[in-house]
Amino acid sequence: MCRWWSRRSSMDKSTLNLEIGKNKIGIISIDQPDTGANVMNENFFHELTDILEDISTQKLNGLIFISKKPKVFLAGADLQAMQSSIGDDDKLRQLIEYGQKTFNDIQALPFPTVAAIHGVCLGGGLELSLACDYRVASSEAATKIGLPEVMLGILPAWGGCTRLPRLIGLIKALNFILAGRPYNSKYCKKLGIVDAITYKDQLISKSIELINKGTREKKKDLISNLCSPIISHFAKKATLRKTKGNYPAPLKIINVVSKGIKTGKEKSLLLEKDAFIELVNTDVCKNLIRIFFLQEAAKKLKYDSIIKEKISKAVIIGSGTMGGGIAQWLASRNINVLIKDISIEQLSAGLKNIGNLFVKGVLKHKFDRPAARKSISNISVTTDDITLKDRDILIEAIAEDFNIKTKVLQQLEKRCSKDTIIATNTSAISISELASKMQRPEKFIGIHFFNPVHQMKLVEIVIGKQTSQETIGRAVEFVKSIGKLPVVVKDSPGFLVNRILLPYLVESIRILGIVGDVERIDKLMVKFGMPMGPFRLLDEIGLDVAVHVASDLADRLDDFNMPGNFDTIMVNKEFGKKTGAGFYTYNKGKRMEVNDNLVSQLQLSIEKEYTDEKIVNELTQVMVDEANKCLYEGIVDSSDILDFAMIMGTGWAPFRGGPIQFSKK
Ligand SMILES: NC(=O)c1ccc[n+]([C@@H]2O[C@H](COP(=O)([O-])OP(=O)(O)OC[C@H]3O[C@@H](n4cnc5c(N)ncnc54)[C@H](O)[C@@H]3O)[C@@H](O)[C@H]2O)c1
Numbered sequence: 061m062c063r064w065w066s067r068r069s070s071m072d073k074s075t076l077n078l079e080i081g082k083n084k085i086g087i088i089s090i091d092q093p094d095t096g097a098n099v100m101n102e103n104f105f106h107e108l109t110d111i112l113e114d115i116s117t118q119k120l121n122g123l124i125f126i127s128k129k130p131k132v133f134l135a136g137a138d139l140q141a142m143q144s145s146i147g148d149d150d151k152l153r154q155l156i157e158y159g160q161k162t163f164n165d166i167q168a169l170p171f172p173t174v175a176a177i178h179g180v181c182l183g184g185g186l187e188l189s190l191a192c193d194y195r196v197a198s199s200e201a202a203t204k205i206g207l208p209e210v211m212l213g214i215l216p217a218w219g220g221c222t223r224l225p226r227l228i229g230l231i232k233a234l235n236f237i238l239a240g241r242p243y244n245s246k247y248c249k250k251l252g253i254v255d256a257i258t259y260k261d262q263l264i265s266k267s268i269e270l271i272n273k274g275t276r277e278k279k280k281d282l283i284s285n286l287c288s289p290i291i292s293h294f295a296k297k298a299t300l301r302k303t304k305g306n307y308p309a310p311l312k313i314i315n316v317v318s319k320g321i322k323t324g325k326e327k328s329l330l331l332e333k334d335a336f337i338e339l340v341n342t343d344v345c346k347n348l349i350r351i352f353f354l355q356e357a358a359k360k361l362k363y364d365s366i367i368k369e370k371i372s373k374a375v376i377i378g379s380g381t382m383g384g385g386i387a388q389w390l391a392s393r394n395i396n397v398l399i400k401d402i403s404i405e406q407l408s409a410g411l412k413n414i415g416n417l418f419v420k421g422v423l424k425h426k427f428d429r430p431a432a433r434k435s436i437s438n439i440s441v442t443t444d445d446i447t448l449k450d451r452d453i454l455i456e457a458i459a460e461d462f463n464i465k466t467k468v469l470q471q472l473e474k475r476c477s478k479d480t481i482i483a484t485n486t487s488a489i490s491i492s493e494l495a496s497k498m499q500r501p502e503k504f505i506g507i508h509f510f511n512p513v514h515q516m517k518l519v520e521i522v523i524g525k526q527t528s529q530e531t532i533g534r535a536v537e538f539v540k541s542i543g544k545l546p547v548v549v550k551d552s553p554g555f556l557v558n559r560i561l562l563p564y565l566v567e568s569i570r571i572l573g574i575v576g577d578v579e580r581i582d583k584l585m586v587k588f589g590m591p592m593g594p595f596r597l598l599d600e601i602g603l604d605v606a607v608h609v610a611s612d613l614a615d616r617l618d619d620f621n622m623p624g625n626f627d628t629i630m631v632n633k634e635f636g637k638k639t640g641a642g643f644y645t646y647n648k649g650k651r652m653e654v655n656d657n658l659v660s661q662l663q664l665s666i667e668k669e670y671t672d673e674k675i676v677n678e679l680t681q682v683m684v685d686e687a688n689k690c691l692y693e694g695i696v697d698s699s700d701i702l703d704f705a706m707i708m709g710t711g712w713a714p715f716r717g718g719p720i721q722f723s724k725k
Pocket of ligand 1: 377378379380381382383400401402403406456457458459460461468485486487488509510511601
């Protein structure tokens, strides 16, 4: 067997430990030294190969894989090792072959094998589990099972594309692999990936029960086999609709999985390997892996300060779009949340939206009903001017108006304790100017969530001139503790993301005045890779809010000019989705058609020669120029952080790597 990695010395601490009980059942416990995670690196595979060689000579009754980590079963392949091998196809082939051979060896063992899963089981971790006869998973929320390779522009190539469709059928396997997200044990049991669910401390006894059933009979899946061309055709159509052809991995996955199920296992593994080598060399894959590492860095961001105890109690001021979204997210992360608004009507509307978010979360298997109920019990509401001294943090999310915010924040500060962090969710108002009106400006900071809160992972932490190091450190820890990705930005007009986004939205209105076609511009930018076109985005944000923020930016930035037709978007008082019409009309929140009423008012001249390419070039160039200005002004520390923030805060074409990376091409 050729070895991809060099063998480590026997002095190294081991990751895998085999114990054989009196019942002749082997238990391989996984516990990578000096880390909270278990990743599949060189040492892991060497040790596993050695153990498999060792037990091949022993007459065991069964074998169980279990992790000793509190929250991780196996987090998947060592991406750093993989990344460093990109460009060396021979090395990559060895990497894939080594994993495939090892998992084939597990599958070939002459006694039943079980993966006893508690905690994160992703990518290669699930592929190892699929090579076992059975999978038993803990019922705890920490257990999350998935194949996230597609998110990195690659595919599961250690047998995932081969074994999963043979286990659960082609359609379910394709959906699972293409989704690339982790699911809870209950859903995996429903799919047939997991055979049994039990409490964490009963994983071993449940595994022994399964071993006693003997090795598993392999079923022939005739339906998947016969229908694979039709299934593949429809899957490709749906994928192209979603990706606009910008991502090669999903199409490759469909090809490999649907062809693989019709051939023998060996041929299918070969297809996996060839597709992996092809995908890993694409720019898309390189950009997605870069973003993955930036995301990991944001999760580990440390700010140099002494951190007091964890933030566990928050008060949110305002239960509107943002306040409600923030409250729902915090409650789902086990933070005790008090929501304060000016009337019972506003609070009821806010609570209704929060309830809907929990219902959607349950339907999408993000959490189960008991977890949703427990989260809701973390929320209380008030309209009264009660004491807020027990709150670790206050997050203000009321109207975007300097005078109103100042007045409300000054009153609230008096009711907080001297340790309470006071944060504003303002989109663009100066943090330093707001702080200057407070009694404790050192406790004041911008914590800027993005809309919709439950989907957007980025949070900008905006530092005012007077914000103390301790407040910054606590804010960073707080944002990480609720599972969001912090990016620390300098206080400046529009901070980072809006500073780059608003000029693009304003430019789209200028171009609309020339080409007069809302749908054409929207479609072009979606094809470019934005999650939605600029006019749909304006309707989502609200035209009144966009005009307000853009005007503020234009007042504070020297070279940001508004086009002549910009104010016109407000004339009909049609502010977007929330009023039933903006650039499009809406019926019960569903987008209907272009609102000609508004478009006709914006038209300045029609230029037939404005090509699609010119439109996309001009719209992207505005963002690239503004991004470069932000770097020059030191709004963030590096182009990596800037690209990362734009992708996580706006969905900016991830496969292009962010505006700065894109501009280098
Ligand atoms: N909407 C977005 O996409 C978005 C995104 C990021 C940041 N922001 C910022 O978040 C803030 C809130 O925006 P929104 O869209 O949620 O507004 P919204 O109009 O949906 O909600 C504001 C809420 O604040 C309440 N409120 C007003 N005065 C209050 C007071 N004195 N005490 C308690 N509650 C009060 C209102 O009743 C309302 O429920 C703004 O600063 C905005 O710029 C908005």
